Amino acid sequence: MDVASYQFQEQRKHCLSNIEHWDNASAEQKITLYKLHNYGYRLLFIRNTPEGPLAVISQDNEIAVIDTDGTLNLQHQIKLRHCPAD
Template sequence: MDVASYQFQEQRKHCFSNLEHWDNASAEQKITLYKLHNYGYRLLFIRHTTAGPLAVISQDNDIAVIDADGALNLQHQIKLRHNPAE
């Protein structure tokens, strides 16, 4: 488990496994993430929105999102919780 995944696990009452997040992703998101995996991107979690699932991914400290249609957004407006233990 990478550091970012551990931080999110600490903030949730029920911690989803990476497999559960993967299962909640759309087919298009899975294809995009599979292509980005070679560049070091990892799935952090899936956020459920009215527009469909939003995959939040990271590469080192850079955060990106993939919308339900599989479009990658590096200029997102998503806000993540800060871990006060850091």
């Protein structure tokens, strides 16, 4: 494992359960996600940002985000890390 990989691994804390991510979402995000659930969207995780929690959701292979105020953003600039299979 190289130094960069080790540092990224050390930055990650324990993985939160889906319920813990749900609990970290704002009420507005929960309402929006509840409506989108009927279209196949699911919550991946909540990313904490200076502006507040950012809900990262997916439908099939498409990623979208829900801002703290519940606004859906399909044209996001979020970058996700990919974990290689162990």
